[in-house]
Amino acid sequence: MPVETGGSSAAHEVIPPPLASAPAAAAGLPPEAGAPEELIQLLTPEGERVDHPDYPLDISASELRGLYRDLVLVRRMDTEAIALQRQGELGIWASLLGQEAAQIGSGRALGPQDMAFPTYREHGVAWCRGVDPLKLLELFRGVSHGGWDPAEHKFHLYTIVIGSQTLHATGYAMGIQRDGATGDGGEAVIAYFGDGATSQGDVNEAFIWASVFNAPVVFFCQNNQWAISEPLERQSRIPLYQRARGFGFPGMRVDGNDVLACLAVTRAALRAAREGQGPTMIEAFTYRMGAHTTTDDPTRYRLAGDLEAWKLRDPVERVKAYLVRSGSADASFFDEIDAEAARLGARLREACRAMPDPAPLSAFEHIYAGPHPVVDAERDAYAAYLDSFDDAGRDGHGAPPSAAGPPGEPGVPRVAQARGTGGFGRTGEAR
Amino acid sequence: MTTLTLARAMNEGLRRALEDDPKVLIMGEDVGKLGGVFRITDGLQKDFGESRVVDTPLAESGIVGTAIGLALRGYRPVCEIQFDGFVYPAFNQIVSQLAKMRYRSRGSVALPVVIRIPFGGGIGAVEHHSESPEVLFAHTAGLRVVACSSGPDAFTMIQQAIRTDDPVIFFEPKRRYWDKADVDTTASAADALPLDAARTVAEGTDVTLLAYGPMVKVALAAAAAARQDGRSIEVIDLRSLSPLDMNRISGSVRRTGRCVVTHEAPVSSGLGAEIAARVTEECFYSLEAPVLRVGGFSIPYPPSRLEEHYLPDLDRVLDAIDRTFGY
Ligand SMILES: Cc1ncc(C[n+]2csc(CCOP(=O)(O)OP(=O)(O)O)c2C)c(N)n1
Ligand SMILES: [Mg+2]
DSSP states (O other): OOOOOSSOOGGGOOOOOSSOOOOGGGGSSOOOTTOGGGEEOSBOTTSOBOOOTTOOOOOOHHHHHHHHHHHHHHHHHHHHHHHHHHTTSSSOOOOOTTOHHHHHHHHHHSOTTOEEEOOSOOHHHHHHTTOOHHHHHHHHHTSOSOOSOHHHHTBOOOOOSTTHHHHHHHHHHHHHHHTTOOSTTOOOEEEEEETGGGGSHHHHHHHHHHHHTTOSEEEEEEEOSEETTEEGGGTOSSOGGGHHHHHTSOEEEEETTOHHHHHHHHHHHHHHHHTTOOOEEEEEEOOOOSOSSTTOOGGGTSOHHHHHHHHTTOTTHHHHHHHHHTTOOOHHHHHHHHHHHHHHHHHHHHHHHHOOOOOGGGGGSSSSSSOOHHHHHHHHHHHHHHHHHHHHHHHSOSOOOOSSOOTTOOOOOOHHHHTTOOTTOOOOOOO | OEEEEHHHHHHHHHHHHHHHOTTEEEEETTOSTTOOTTOTTTTHHHHHOTTTEEEOOSOHHHHHHHHHHHHHTTOEEEEEOSSGGGSGGGHIIIIIIITTHHHHTTTSOOOOOEEEEEEOOOSOOOTTSSOOOHHHHHTSTTOEEEEOOSHHHHHHHHHHHHHOSSOEEEEEEGGGTTOEEEEOTTSOGGGSOOTTOOEEEEOOSSEEEEEOTTHHHHHHHHHHHHHHTTOOEEEEEOOEEESOOHHHHHHHHHHHSOEEEEEEEESTTSHHHHHHHHHHHHHGGGOSSOOEEEEEOSSOOOOGGGHHHHSOOHHHHHHHHHHHTOO
16 A cells, blocks of 8 residues: 555645736736746756745655655556556556656645545546555456545546546535535645646636635646647647636646645645635646557657657656755665565556456446336346357257347247357357 | 548548538647547648648537637538547537527528537447447437448548538447448549438348448348348448438338347437337338337446447347347
8 A cells, every 4th residue: 555655744834825926928928838937846857955935845754755655656557557558458548657746746735534536647646545556457448437436535536528527626625615624634625637628618617616616626737738639839828827817716837747846835725725715726837758548649749859858857766866865765765666666567467467357237237326127127138138148058949038029028049049159159240 | 442441531531521612621639730539630731731620729619619600600610529428518519509500590590510420339448438429419400410331431421511501410430440441532422322311231121220330330240140041131321310311211111021220329219219110100011020229228338348248249139130020
């Protein structure tokens, strides 16, 4: 199980800064995306610790090592999943490569009582919420639609339809308000979404709802610069964090490859939400290092040079550099983490390959709270239909009841049986 | 004749439409440099420019809503919805705006918008990538709804849809995108079978088997298998789901006396229900058996490891054919 490294250091939380300064776009021109003065950073790409006046962060060596461990292990999970997809064990995989710091930093900022609403790429946050990575593999293998219990992990199911979850997060936060569950040690919500998602109506509606109801929700946008093949400029003329101001709440841009900055800024925003200051938008400025998913081919639409530039800002390497530089970890620590990553990889590999397909009739479960005449009838008919192949395979005689025929109708010999596709071996032709 | 995948035939049809009419636009997510996630628009932006082949912001309501505005201004937008399960954010624009504008304006406003939707399952995808929502649109007055099943039809039908002065929801059988067929890319769409006509793709005398989109291939395989058992199956590719080509359908059923409809969408309140009702009304005295339906179950599309159970296959179609002889 992942070690809890964040979330417990309430003493380091800070009140968020006032509203972001007026957009430089006032003159009509969007400010340079990623202009350094906008970017909140606590750890440089070279692994140097820097201070930010609004986000002081005291972090112990052991917490730092914990964050590093998280980063390495989720990256390993991701590498393993990509390999499993290549080997045909997964249908598809959406890699988080490059976004580890944004996810671990924000994920570790959450308290156990906070609720998270992910997209389909939040494997690092899932890790922080104690969801077994195997559950994620299940989903991408096609065994489940996301088999974890959202309430148990305080981590909602993955949402694939872009942007929808931001409204769910906002509504959940409105529930927290009604329950009076905010305040010191109270609850808050975090909604994850991408740069592309900011164009969806749902996301804009979530901003409005959260704003006018002052809902305790943090909008955490991982701006990885791409929505499949479309660059950020196709979604926005201004830096995304500046959108928040128009909706009436603060927005800030954080170096999304800096786990410490993501941790500090998310903590502050969650705390503000708990304290009744309403929503915050955090734009984690990062980069999708890999393809959109394993079926995507980014060479068709982006330049290799960008990738090289972002490699120098790797979210894992800079923590390692800082650990070494500050004497917070020695070689044996790194060896240990590498060994643990190897063990995790091996476990996922083996368990994924051994993962059985769900039972056919399980498809008919959990559609309604109780029995349902149509679903139940279809399930029973399909069960009889499947059995008919077993019968034919076992003893080759006896006309089975019709799959969906009228009750009491005499069964008729089936072509498929006549052609000897007994057992569970259906012809499988002509799909 | 050139051997093309269905995806390529779509691409050639779109290319032809862009060439033929400068008012034709293509818009959608990732349709530009990437050429769409299925490469249907591959190379089109390069050849026709960014103002005719438009990568839109990520919002389906925006895609359809702005297509309506462009159509009001005289353009003929062709919208790509990336996957079936992502059309719902545009539902208001399609059902309440696009479908009704002609009626509301008492005929003065035409909206020649095409909405292309890759639909159906069988590709091992995650949630929302395998759905068959066609009946939601077939149920909506003011929309024409079609589904192609082969490369040659993909090539001509998309051109016909674009020339239609009504909105057309154009379903593409995504699991057949890679199927190859000979396509005559010099053929004139104007001379092809009209967009609202069904096509008999196998002649037979004992049962009329109706299918569309990805299920046509399954239906043809079922007809071939049934022939070995001495049964003669007539297969009709519906092509147009709204309106239905009832002349062809009923004409066939009156001869065969039996009718089976198959689609991937759930059977409950599906297109098969509409067809069964109409066939019953029009062919009542010719029917030897009730119209039977073979389709998806009344459940959400299941995780892909279960989709082979959900999707009607050869055996389930043959089973239904058998049952029509049990009456
Ligand atoms: C409503 C909807 N439309 C289209 C898609 C297809 N799609 C999946 S991911 C994606 C791009 C998302 O970009 P972004 O929000 O930046 O997130 P990222 O994938 O970069 O993490 C698209 C268009 C979808 N899942 N849902
Ligand atoms: Mg993105």
